[in-house]
Amino acid sequence: MGGVAIQLLRVLRLRETLAECVASKAFRDLKKYRDVADIIMNERYWDLLYAVCKGLYPAYLLLRC
Numbered sequence: 001m002g003g004v005a006i007q008l009l010r011v012l013r014l015r016e017t018l019a020e021c022v023a024s025k026a027f028r029d030l031k032k033y034r035d036v037a038d039i040i041m042n043e044r045y046w047d048l049l050y051a052v053c054k055g056l057y058p059a060y061l062l063l064r065c
Helices: 002-013 015-023 025-030 034-040 043-064
Strands: none
Touching: 002 015, 002 043, 015 025, 015 034
């Protein structure tokens, strides 16, 4: 279960990189992952991801002890 929190934090940390990647012309030309690009470019997604990470962090600190 701890791996899920680590992956969420990594995605949150790579926000700018992911947004830059999906905004590139090469990625837009693929047209295969258009729904993923829409999610990554959605500001609300990042707000919710931050809230989830912030909410889960204390629980993982307790499990770590």
